[in-house]
Amino acid sequence: MHRLVRSNRQGSRRGKLLLLKLLLVCALIATVAFGAFLYYLHQSDLPLAYSDRNSQLLSREGEAIAVFSSTDRSRSKVTLDHISPYLIQATLAVEDRQFYDHFGFDFKGMARAILVNLREMNKVQGASTLSQQLARNLYLSHERTWSRKIKEAMYTAQLEMKLEKDQILQMYLNEIYYGHGAYGIEAAAQMYFGKTAEQLSLAESAMLAGVPKGPTYYSPFNQMKNAKDRQRLVLNAMVETGHITEQQAEQAYDEILHFKSQKLRTIGDKAPYFRDYVRNVVINELGFDEGLLEHGGLNIYTTLDMEAQEAAELAVTNELKESPELEAALISIDPRSGHIKALVGGVNYKRSQYNHVFATARQPGSTFKPIMYLSALSSRKMTSASKFTSQPTLFHYDNNRKTYSPKNFGDKYLGEIDMRQAIAASDNIYAVNTILTVGADQVIELGRRMGISSPMSAVPSLALGTSPVSPFEMATAFGVISNQGKQVKPIAVLKITDDEGRVLYEAPSSAPEQVVEPAAAYVLTHLLESVFEAGGTGNRVSADIKRPVAGKTGTTSTDAWMVGFTPELSTAVWVGYDKGKMLGTAESRKAAPIFAKYTEKALEKVPPKIFPIPDGVVSVYLDPATGKLATEDCPDKKLEVFIEGTEPTEACDEHGHQEPEPVPVENKPETRSWWSDLKRWWMD
Structure with missing residues (x-):
């Protein structure tokens, strides 16, 4: 027994000794290998410096249009x-x-x-x-x-x-x-x-x-x-x-430090405002290091359409070339994908690098009204046939503790009008009646879902666009209307690779969010088309646009706007002075021509398309005087669209002596532009 114990102890000591020797051998081998590795490093040359490689901005077609490193x-x-x-x-x-x-x-x-x-x-x-x-x-x-x-x-x-x-x-x-x-x-x-x-x-x-x-x-x-x-x-x-x-x-x-004025870049790149916007996105939103962007050899693939960009720059330059201090902004987004197609942040980048597309101190004026009218339509509180009287009015609100007395431009009042007439003529009295009917809080809530992030005050004057927003926000919001009530968040950067083609970032696919029902968005679109027809505030530029288009003008004492859309583009144009200088009559009319010339040029290779009509939309003929269903006896008839279930059901009984029968939609009592006729044929 004792002999067996001694044998086990000796075996254990031999095992430990063997393990120790093995560890010493491994340590010796590791030391020799590490020494050899250090000797190799010492003898090897360092690689060439990995710097001074410009990162570049590429358009959606893959064209290199700018570099991020300072020239x-x-x-x-x-x-x-x-x-x-x-x-x-x-x-x-x-x-x-x-x-x-x-x-x-x-x-x-x-x-x-x-x-x-x-x-x-x-x-x-x-x-x-x-x-x-x-x-x-x-x-x-x-x-x-x-x-x-x-x-x-x-x-x-x-x-x-x-x-x-x-x-x-x-x-x-x-x-x-x-x-x-x-x-x-x-x-x-x-x-x-x-x-x-x-x-x-x-x-x-x-x-x-x-x-x-x-x-x-x-x-x-x-x-x-x-x-x-x-x-x-x-x-x-x-x-x-x-x-x-x-x-x-x-x-x-x-100690008060005295800084030298920041040295401006040499301006040689195309789309410099877009380049600066992408720089901000890459660094502050995507988290890339600025040094890497400056000299890391990155390729930034973007959504910019150079033909659209050139059309935008040309439209701005040509319209404002005789107004040396007047500034402008244009932002154009494909509402279906959210891709930013064109961006002009100012008239002259050398003169001012400030990007007015994102300026949030500008009152949108009447261009805000469509957001309010969309809220009214989608809530079923109003329809396109709802009427108010356009006349000087003192409004009471906040439990009758406050009053508000808006005026129409030029003190022009139209009497009893419906929503289409109010939109076309940009009637302020109708607009305030609408926001008091719908509720300012509901309008703000919808504006948030459509992409307005700037503060909005829940007061009657919100209907007239007194809460400042940026052109970027307005183009985003109108894109929802164009895209049948669906919002796709705007995007500028699609992909980023290093100089060896490795993908460092790829934009995630963004599912559209249904902000409002498609039928409500279409009814509003149909109403906004009247802005470019006879009597509308955009009619003077309608000849420049040979395709279906919808939108809204807006003018304040210091800001001129035109925000509009086709099925392919949602575009906001702003014109004004940086120092808040008052706009003259001619200057206040600059935004609409820029929008029209840009839209037609940017889409010149795209066949005209009507706005798609979703389910849940019905069209009926109305008697303009009564707002009821038109009959064969009514001297005037107009086609109007409604969300199904909100259309008038009572026939006009003001004309004739027989039991009134509504005119079927198949009859077309009036002649309009070719694309309006095409649209009506499509609806029928």
């Missing part, structure tokens, strides 16, 4: 002794405090970042060293893969092996992106402050040292509050590292 990009290299010590200290304090103590990787920092991220259940802290950042910027794309991480580690090790620390720091400060086309601290100092990197003060250094973390988010040109918050963080970091005192930090933070 006047600035890059000037300087040595460390020509860079302000404050800037060097600030950069090290906020980016890599252990730079001179590690060999490219800060393992303590990595562990600390992992603990913080685990505690916060989010990636709130990173631990990349300056060497890692330099390797990433110089030699790698920005794809997020394990292979890229491995390459980054290899190149970081090579940089540390081949270069002195000061050389790495100098390369970093000459390579890092500071926003607005400035690469390196010398270019940044010149661009932001008009001085050399050597002349930067403590306050200026702390400001610039904070920018590379987010060149857009922390740019003092774009986001001063964010930039000042970041400057405070950098100064506190310098206090913690002992480079400055708390008093110096406070003085630097309170």
Whole structure:
């Protein structure tokens, strides 16, 4: 028995000894392999720098139309002794405090970042060293893969092996992106402050040292509050590292900095306002790094139709060429897909880079009325035959505690009118009667679902478009009407690839949302077509559009609008002055011709189409005087459309002496334009 126990113990010791030897052999092999790998890295050359590759914007046809990198990009290299010590200290304090103590990787920092991220259940802290950042910027794309991480580690090790620390720091400060086309601290100092990197003060250094973390988010040109918050963080970091005192930090933070005027880009690209919009989408909505967009060689595939874009730019330029200070905006969207086909943010990009398509301080005037009328129709509270008297009226609201007395343009009042007449003549009295019948809250709720995100006040004047909105919102909302009540969110970017064709982003398919029933949208469309017919506010440009079109004009003292649509395009046009200058009579009539000329040119290769008629729509002939079903005895008859179940059922008994019989729809008592006749034939 004792002999068996001793044998087991000896066997156990031999097993442990064998395992130990095996571990030592594995460790020796790993050490030799690691040493060989380090020797290989030391002997291998670093790849060519992975920078200065322009990202480009492509149209829907794949045509390259613009680049995102500045054509006047600035890059000037300087040595460390020509860079302000404050800037060097600030950069090290906020980016890599252990730079001179590690060999490219800060393992303590990595562990600390992992603990913080685990505690916060989010990636709130990173631990990349300056060497890692330099390797990433110089030699790698920005794809997020394990292979890229491995390459980054290899190149970081090579940089540390081949270069002195000061050389790495100098390369970093000459390579890092500071926003607005400035690469390196010398270019940044010149661009932001008009001085050399050597002349930067403590306050200026702390400001610039904070920018590379987010060149857009922390740019003092774009986001001063964010930039000042970041400057405070950098100064506190310098206090913690002992480079400055708390008093110096406070003085630097309170110092008023004098920035140089932002240098404009050289204007050579097509569709510059669209390019700037896409830049904002890619960085702020899709989360791409601005440095990657500037020089990462990306291909941004967009929805822009260059023929439509050129038509838009030509229409704006030709109509406003004799009005040097007048501004304009045009946004055109395919309502079926949400694709932005054309975007003009202003008359002259060199003069003003402000994109008026997204300006939300403009009252839409009467162009807002269709949203209200759609609410009235879809709620069944009104129909196209509903009548109000157009006359000077004092309205009472808010439980009779408040009053409102709108006027019609030119003090023209039409007496008793129906919805079609009210829309065509843009009658304000009818509109206010409508919003008081429907309820402003219901109108606002529908506006939200149609794409209006700007604040809207629940007051009677909302009916007249007194709540400011942007042209982008108006084109989106009218697209719902055109698309049979379905909304497809506007989209500009379809796909993003890197320079090797790898897909970094692809737009998800967006299912249309049924905002209102198709029948209600069609009835309103039918009513809005009358705007371009005799007596309508858009009739003067109807000869320029040789296809079915619907829309609404709108005019305030400072803003002129035309928002309209065909089955293929929903387009908003705004004209006005940046400084709120009053519009003259001629200037207030500029929006409609721009809309008409653009629409016809953009669709010149597309055969005219009538608006599709959905189920749930009925058409009847009415007697205009009574609003009842027309009979053979009625001297005047007009065809009107209704949501099924809301049409009048009582026949007109004002004419003749026999039992009235409604005129069947097959009879066509009046002659209209060719496409109106075609539309009626289709309905019949």
